[in-house]
Amino acid sequence: MQPDAWRDSDLFRLLVLGVRDYGIFMLDPGGHIVSWNAGAERINGYTAEEIIGRHFSTFYPPEDVQSGKPDWELRVARAEGALEDEGWRVRKDGTRFWANVIITALYGDDGELRGFGKVTRDMTERRRAEQQLTDRRRLLAHLVEAQERERQRIAWDVHDDTIQAMVAVDMRLQLLAGKLPDEYRQAVDQLDSAVRATISRLRNLVFRVRPPGIERQGLRNSLAVYLADTAMVGEIHYSLEREPADDAAITIFRICQEALTNVRKHARASSAAITLSTVDRGFLVRVTDDGVGLPDLDPNAGHFGLIEMRERAEASGGWCTVTAREGGGTVVEFWLPDVRP
Amino acid sequence: MIVRILIVDDDPLIRDVLRDVLDEEPDMEVVAVAADAREAVELAERHAPMVVVLDVRMPFGGGSRAAVEILQRAPGTRILAFSAYADPGAVDEMRRAGVIDYLEKGVRNAELVAAVRRLGVQ
Numbered sequence: 182m183q184p185d186a187w188r189d190s191d192l193f194r195l196l197v198l199g200v201r202d203y204g205i206f207m208l209d210p211g212g213h214i215v216s217w218n219a220g221a222e223r224i225n226g227y228t229a230e231e232i233i234g235r236h237f238s239t240f241y242p243p244e245d246v247q248s249g250k251p252d253w254e255l256r257v258a259r260a261e262g263a264l265e266d267e268g269w270r271v272r273k274d275g276t277r278f279w280a281n282v283i284i285t286a287l288y289g290d291d292g293e294l295r296g297f298g299k300v301t302r303d304m305t306e307r308r309r310a311e312q313q314l315t316d317r318r319r320l321l322a323h324l325v326e327a328q329e330r331e332r333q334r335i336a337w338d339v340h341d342d343t344i345q346a347m348v349a350v351d352m353r354l355q356l357l358a359g360k361l362p363d364e365y366r367q368a369v370d371q372l373d374s375a376v377r378a379t380i381s382r383l384r385n386l387v388f389r390v391r392p393p394g395i396e397r398q399g400l401r402n403s404l405a406v407y408l409a410d411t412a413m414v415g416e417i418h419y420s421l422e423r424e425p426a427d428d429a430a431i432t433i434f435r436i437c438q439e440a441l442t443n444v445r446k447h448a449r450a451s452s453a454a455i456t457l458s459t460v461d462r463g464f465l466v467r468v469t470d471d472g473v474g475l476p477d478l479d480p481n482a483g484h485f486g487l488i489e490m491r492e493r494a495e496a497s498g499g500w501c502t503v504t505a506r507e508g509g510g511t512v513v514e515f516w517l518p519d520v521r522p
Numbered sequence: 523m524i525v526r527i528l529i530v531d532d533d534p535l536i537r538d539v540l541r542d543v544l545d546e547e548p549d550m551e552v553v554a555v556a557a558d559a560r561e562a563v564e565l566a567e568r569h570a571p572m573v574v575v576l577d578v579r580m581p582f583g584g585g586s587r588a589a590v591e592i593l594q595r596a597p598g599t600r601i602l603a604f605s606a607y608a609d610p611g612a613v614d615e616m617r618r619a620g621v622i623d624y625l626e627k628g629v630r631n632a633e634l635v636a637a638v639r640r641l642g643v644q
Contacts (some may be wrong), residue, residue, distance in 0.1 A: 321640075348627045349535035355631045356543055382627055420599060 204301035207287075210294045212237050212255055224275030224280075224303045237299065240270045242277065258284040258297060267304065279308045318520050321496060323426040329392045336391035344383050351376045388467040389442070393434050400430045404437055404455055411441055413470075414452035429517055432497050433457070433466055439486045439493075440468040440513040448472030448511055463499065463518040471510045490515065525627075525642030528571035529555045529561040530588065531604070532580045534629070542573060543631050544638060559588035564613075566592040566599060573641045576621070578605035578612055589619035600641040604634070 197205050204221030213236055215230040223233070225240060232239070238251035245251070245268070254311055256495055258264040270280040281302040287295045318480055343457045354373040358366055388410065393403040400417045410417035425433060437455055444450040450472030457466050494501035494515045501515035527544055530550055531537045541552045553569045556562040560582040566574060574592060578585035589601050603616045608626040616624055623637050 345533050345627065346535055348537050348606075349533070351628070352536075352539040352543055352631055356539070356546065359546075377628075455606060 183367075193280045204299070206299055208237055208255075208284075208297040208299060210296055212251060212297075215296065221301065224272075224301060225270075231273075240301075241320055242269050242271050246268075254282075254284055255297065257453065258286045259294060262286055270301070278303050279305045280367055306375055322337070322426075322428040324496075329431060332390045332412050335386045340387045344387070347376055347383065349501050351380065360365065391436065392431075393438075395430045396427065400425060400433060401457075403434055407434075407438060408441065408453065408455070411445055411453075413441070413445060413450060417455045418456040418458075419456065420458045421464060423519065425464055425519065426521055427498065429464065429519065432517060433464060433492055435464065436490045436493050436501065436513070436515055437468055439490050443513075444468075444470040444472050444511055447472055450510065459519075461518075463516050465516045466514070468513040469506055469510060473480060474505050474509060474511050487512075523549070523643070525550045525573055525639065526553045526569070526571045527551065527638065527642075528553060528562065528566055528569060528574045529584075530557075530559075530574060530579040530580070532557055533577075536577075542636065547635055547639075550635075550638065550642070551627045559583040559585065559591075563591045563595065567595045570596055571599065573638050574599055574601045575604050575638065576601050578603055578616060584614045585621075586619040588622075589616065589621050592632055593620045602637055602641055 200218055200220045200221055203218075203269070204224045205218045206214040209215050213234060217227075217232055221232075223227055236251075238246050249447055254264050254266060265284060266282045266284075268280065268282075269277045270282075271277055277337045281304050285298045285300075287298055288296045293520050348470065351373060354376060358373060359370040361369060361412050369439050372381055393407060395403045401417060404417055407413075424430070441453060444453060448470060450470035453468060453470040455466065455468050457464060459465070490503075490513065491501045494517060497517045499515060499517035499521065501513070504512050504514070506512045527550060529537055529540045529544070531540065534557075537555050537557065541555055541591045544550045547610050553571055555564040556565045558581040562580075564575065574589075576585050576589060580588070585603060585605070589603075592599055592601065599604070603613075603621045603624040604627060605612060605616075605624070606627045608624075613624050622641060625634060625637055
């Protein structure tokens with residue numbers, strides 16, 4: 182069958198009439214509806230009998246009709262051959278839906294305008310899903326930011342208040358120890374040691390908790406500085422095609438930090454490597470070490486901050502997995518999507 | 523010779539214990555105690571201490587500004603920074619302000635006393 186013959190055929194007419202996902206109908210040159218299909222009925226709510234003969238501005242909200250949008254769209258389609266638009270349209274029952282509309286001017290062999298073909302898609306669901314995704318991303322960015330602000334506040338409080346008080350207590354204990362008879366002195370010395378150990382732990386806490394300054398020095402340097410401070414031999418392989426956004430960078434840093442803390446504490450590793458690469462429009466990060474491996478790799482077991490790492494990754498729409506490395510050591514691997522356009 | 527000392531710290535616990543630790547030494551005397559940078563400059567001018575034990579982060583200008591002003595008004599003063607912050611930026615800022623020595627809070631008392639004594643006999 183030749184294309185022309187096919188277009189004219191009943192089969193083609195039946196196909197158009199039967200399509201349910203798209204409203205496909207024709208307008209005369211003045212914008213009145215001359216044909217209707219099942220999709221148009223489903224989307225707009227009118228039956229063919231109700232709508233044929235009426236002007237297509239019926240589908241537009243009052244503000245668009247007042248501004249002359251329907252006629253303007255026909256003028257553009259006539260001048261340029263076709264027009265695509267996204268916007269609100271009104272159903273028979275008065276409710277609105279978000280539509281993608283393509284209007285195509287149809288000319289006869291004689292060059293005369295015969296009318297317009299109009300294809301309408303209901304995009305309401307897709308738009309809602311997109312908006313939910315945008316809202317979720319915005320919420321996540323706020324959450325990460327608020328979390329970092331809170332960590333900064335905690336770090337300052339511990340550093341400027343708690344540690345200072347402990348330092349004063351420690352100085353006082355040393356003073357006291359020098360004045361006491363020998364039998365008490367040992368007890369005070371022990372107390373002094375305990376206080377000093379606590380100060381040291383609090384300093385570690387401050388170091389871990391405070392924001393790493395990624396906005397000043399970039400993700401790669403922040404990781405390098407952290408790695409150097411853990412006293413492990415480390416290397417960073419950085420081949421990201423694009424620097425991550427602020428919240429993604431913080432999430433990457435925090436998961437790496439958790440992973441390094443784990444391997445140092447529990448796996449007794451002496452060296453670690455962090456590899457960052459761009460995969461599937463996102464950031465793939467692997468933290469590997471040469472330790473004895475983590476005794477329990479079940480992330481649901483609640484040990485070693487594995488849950489925290491996984492939760493952070495999943496909250497960002499990614500994943501995190503911890504496995505034993507061949508030949509010893511542990512691999513923490515996670516991926517976060519790059520949600521920017 | 524008695525080393526005359528001015529203590530400057532905005533934390534009362536640290537101020538008090540510093541005074542007790544240094545006063546305990548037979549060759550040292552704490553002549554004044556200040557709680558902020560402004561008071562530090564005033565008391566340094568009034569008491570002309572030989573050594574100032576100076577905190578770094580404080581109200582009214584912080585340790586570096588206090589150090590600069592103290593050295594302008596009493597050029598012979600020797601200043602020891604005693605701070606909770608030991609990052610290179612803070613140390614460098616204090617050195618440039620004219621501070622001779624820098625100790626991080628948490629050092630043993632003996633080390634602090636030795637540092638003050640060293641500055642006092644210079």
